[in-house]
Amino acid sequence: MTDRSEADYLRSYDIKRYDTPLASVDNVIFAIRESWLSVLLVKRADFPYKGHWSIPGGFIDLKGDASLEDCALRTLRAKTGIDSPYLEQWGTVGNATRDPRGWSMTCVYFALIPWVEPIQPKAGSEQVAWVPVDSLPEGMAFDHADLIQLALTRLRAKATYSILPVHLLHNPFTLTEFQRANEIVLGRTLEKKSFRRRLLAADVLEEIGERREGMGRPAALYQIKAGYEGFVFGG
Amino acid sequence: MTDRSEADYLRSYDIKRYDTPLASVDNVIFAIRESWLSVLLVKRADFPYKGHWSIPGGFIDLKGDASLEDCALRTLRAKTGIDSPYLEQWGTVGNATRDPRGWSMTCVYFALIPWVEPIQPKAGSEQVAWVPVDSLPEGMAFDHADLIQLALTRLRAKATYSILPVHLLHNPFTLTEFQRANEIVLGRTLEKKSFRRRLLAADVLEEIGERREGMGRPAALYQIKAGYEGFVFGG
DNA sequence: GGAATAGTGTCTGTTAGACACTATCCC
DNA sequence: GGGATAGTGTCTAACAGACACTATTCC
Numbered sequence A, B: 001m002t003d004r005s006e007a008d009y010l011r012s013y014d015i016k017r018y019d020t021p022l023a024s025v026d027n028v029i030f031a032i033r034e035s036w037l038s039v040l041l042v043k044r045a046d047f048p049y050k051g052h053w054s055i056p057g058g059f060i061d062l063k064g065d066a067s068l069e070d071c072a073l074r075t076l077r078a079k080t081g082i083d084s085p086y087l088e089q090w091g092t093v094g095n096a097t098r099d100p101r102g103w104s105m106t107c108v109y110f111a112l113i114p115w116v117e118p119i120q121p122k123a124g125s126e127q128v129a130w131v132p133v134d135s136l137p138e139g140m141a142f143d144h145a146d147l148i149q150l151a152l153t154r155l156r157a158k159a160t161y162s163i164l165p166v167h168l169l170h171n172p173f174t175l176t177e178f179q180r181a182n183e184i185v186l187g188r189t190l191e192k193k194s195f196r197r198r199l200l201a202a203d204v205l206e207e208i209g210e211r212r213e214g215m216g217r218p219a220a221l222y223q224i225k226a227g228y229e230g231f232v233f234g235g
Numbered sequence C: 001g002g003a004a005t006a007g008t009g010t011c012t013g014t015t016a017g018a019c020a021c022t023a024t025c026c027c
Numbered sequence D: 001g002g003g004a005t006a007g008t009g010t011c012t013a014a015c016a017g018a019c020a021c022t023a024t025t026c027c
Helices: A004-012 A068-080 A144-161 A164-168 A175-186 A192-202 B004-012 B068-080 B144-161 B164-168 B175-186 B192-202
Strands: A022-033 A036-043 A057-059 A086-095 A104-112 A127-132 A205-211 A219-224 B022-033 B036-043 B057-059 B086-095 B104-112 B127-132 B205-211 B219-224
Touching (some): A022 A068, A036 A068, A068 B086, B022 B068, B068 B086
Antiparallel strands (some): B022 B036, B205 B219
């Protein structure tokens, strides 16, 4: 397939001869903190939008990142220490106006993780913080406020017909905790019997042992059966 | 917000100092042709993969394209003459190996259009053709065979709970034609009464007039009510 | 026993599948 | 009437919401 002239073409190809957009990967990282669905935000230490809150992300490292997902995992690891989150590509936004430096496209991922303390960088000026999605700061960098809303819409849509919110919990968990995580994501209460009946019918959980709490009857502990992490009802 | 030093930063910013990936937009364009779900393919006239079949797309034109969607619409118009198709972003694939020229990312859109004769370019070596999704050619360029399969999976998933396949029909259409389009996309037959009952309950169609055909009772003609093009059942 | 939480039984209304039925055209 | 296609009536099984009920713990 690679005949003589294709080899010549590739040898002399130089991307710097062309105008290319800025290409980045950004992450909307969700966790539940004290009953609030929250996202991880970073206060920018550099221009542009210095001092404004943003979602964690950055330019693709052509040497270090083998793929877009690799790039997303790299920043996620840097900010949270978590290696294997639930990570899904939301989509890509690209236009001529979103970045003052020029035509910019960013591939947006969203991640669901059990809550952890964020990793603060050494450089003093940057800050990392969990912020409830209901009280995001004004004046966020770029179009990041929009990106969060879009990821949130997707998350809520999927929460209604999948077990996605399970990734917001520490393992193992009780059915009540699981239902509560779903309710926090969806912003409305769910009916206990319906919730459990559907989950039981799907056969995606396995019991482990028992846990006692300060009050009431002890609840059975569960974890997701291996391979069912992306389970969708009716799929 | 833009203080003195940010203005300085922006004035001296030069993207060419950095290594950036190749950035393109590709389109999986679906139509129904003689009862077969088909995609529009282009035989490449240039390196790399010269002479191989590919999906239509290309690099972003930083001057001409205001956004990624604009870029997708531009190629779609060039190949089909259609200005306002159903167009949805599927997702973005980016890694170091998919293009022999270097780190490459492509934003993949999928479009649904009523069948039209493709527009052949003047340049003789390039060809444009509709190909049934069941008989795609071997040795397609880049990872385009994968991209088609992924878009197809998404299309089939959405066809089960939305009225998406309506965009594959010419207006107006009969309910039987609409059902048939759904069946072609899904690859299985649907139950007539259930199909119509659900559609009627959704109240997304409006009747127009009558059409008679060579055989049997004439069927009522319908079109989608304005604003319901993206309707989803149970949404 | 009482408070608190976990977990179940069961009625009811809605919806999808199955399939036989009627309706309207052409010949 | 017969062939062909459009469109409907209706039975049944599956499932979700509602809500009252039982179960198990600590005090």
